[in-house]
Amino acid sequence: MNHSRLLIAISIIAIIGCSTEKQSPTKQWYKGNLHTHSYWSDGDEFPELIMDWYKSHDYQFVALSDHNTLAEGDKWKVIPQNSIFQDAFENYLQTYGSEWVNYKIDSSDHTQVKLKTYKEYKGKFEEAEKFLIIQSEEITDHFDGKPLHMNATNIQTKIDAQGGNSVVDVLQNNIDAVIKQRDELDIPMIAHINHPNFGYALELEDMIALKNEQFFEVYNGHHMVNNSGDSTHMSTENMWDFINIAYIEKNKPIMYGLATDDSHHYHTKGRDWSNAGRGWIEVRAESLSPKSLIDAMEAGDFYASTGVELKELTIDNNRIAVELMQEEGITYKIDFIGCKKGKLDPEELMSTNGDKASFELTDDLLFVRCKITSSKLQENPIENILYEAAWTQPVLVNMK
Numbered sequence: 001m002n003h004s005r006l007l008i009a010i011s012i013i014a015i016i017g018c019s020t021e022k023q024s025p026t027k028q029w030y031k032g033n034l035h036t037h038s039y040w041s042d043g044d045e046f047p048e049l050i051m052d053w054y055k056s057h058d059y060q061f062v063a064l065s066d067h068n069t070l071a072e073g074d075k076w077k078v079i080p081q082n083s084i085f086q087d088a089f090e091n092y093l094q095t096y097g098s099e100w101v102n103y104k105i106d107s108s109d110h111t112q113v114k115l116k117t118y119k120e121y122k123g124k125f126e127e128a129e130k131f132l133i134i135q136s137e138e139i140t141d142h143f144d145g146k147p148l149h150m151n152a153t154n155i156q157t158k159i160d161a162q163g164g165n166s167v168v169d170v171l172q173n174n175i176d177a178v179i180k181q182r183d184e185l186d187i188p189m190i191a192h193i194n195h196p197n198f199g200y201a202l203e204l205e206d207m208i209a210l211k212n213e214q215f216f217e218v219y220n221g222h223h224m225v226n227n228s229g230d231s232t233h234m235s236t237e238n239m240w241d242f243i244n245i246a247y248i249e250k251n252k253p254i255m256y257g258l259a260t261d262d263s264h265h266y267h268t269k270g271r272d273w274s275n276a277g278r279g280w281i282e283v284r285a286e287s288l289s290p291k292s293l294i295d296a297m298e299a300g301d302f303y304a305s306t307g308v309e310l311k312e313l314t315i316d317n318n319r320i321a322v323e324l325m326q327e328e329g330i331t332y333k334i335d336f337i338g339c340k341k342g343k344l345d346p347e348e349l350m351s352t353n354g355d356k357a358s359f360e361l362t363d364d365l366l367f368v369r370c371k372i373t374s375s376k377l378q379e380n381p382i383e384n385i386l387y388e389a390a391w392t393q394p395v396l397v398n399m400k
């Protein structure tokens, strides 16, 4: 090929390349955890080491969501005397150096460390398209002794717990406060309801009564939150379907399910501790930015996971199809769960074994979602939730 022909060929490739890109921006999956605690509230580690853990474990985004606080202003943490925390402080000092770590020994001979703010620590870890830290707060409220918690993702200024006259009133006031900030600043934010079964604080009817709430934790990795329910309380997963049956009836948008860590304990691991790495979401977004991620989540283009990874997830008007990243020697059970029109209870519509399956969305259905359960044991499980799983979001079947 002579020089001018080569140039033409390159130009044609460039034109084709550009036009394809413009027509369909490539989306990709980003893995993240939207519920994390640090020394800014009752977590037991410095934000930098937590971010380092998530970044080095192939997460692309994390939200540090401490109780009723943002990581801002001056906060001095007194390091507990226990050797676990003393050693952890030494590790922090060794890792980041005395130039970065701001500490002093007080008159009682305790070590006090000035915590880094969100603005300070984010720059150390963020990398375009590789790692993003989203500002967040766990708005931590209560009613009549019941804990009522909600995460505000991509919040810009702290929201005080709003209180109220009933469980629903407290939750709604906090949801409305997040929406108010979002509207005033014109910045995307989401509020998600945390661990409904923690202290069995939330009844199904409370969840059904909420307005403008589209997200909740179907799985929370804290060891005390009763995801599975008990003999008198339904599991969060079962609750999810009943919420959606009621929401569809009332013409509310579908409720989506998240898996999160709610990690607090970074030095002791096991069933009695809330550790990192148990639950996350995979979001199919155009880019790694809060706006792109939130847009995708609001469109339901994400799934929750405790280990199972999807290779393909296709949803169109007629079907849901999934294909899994198969691990050697591991088998998978794929269930399609939903509710038929005119029925009041969710049911298993189809169950199959293998690494792919598809389900036809027929007119007799209200909604369908897919749950995949692996034969692989979770490395660090809680409750009786032993096997790795993934949950796709419910798809509303078009009313015809």
Ligand SMILES: [Zn+2]
Residues within 6 Å of the ligand: 138, 149, 194, 195
């Ligand atoms: Zn909580």
Ligand SMILES: [Zn+2]
Residues within 6 Å of the ligand: 035, 036, 037, 138, 262
């Ligand atoms: Zn929490």
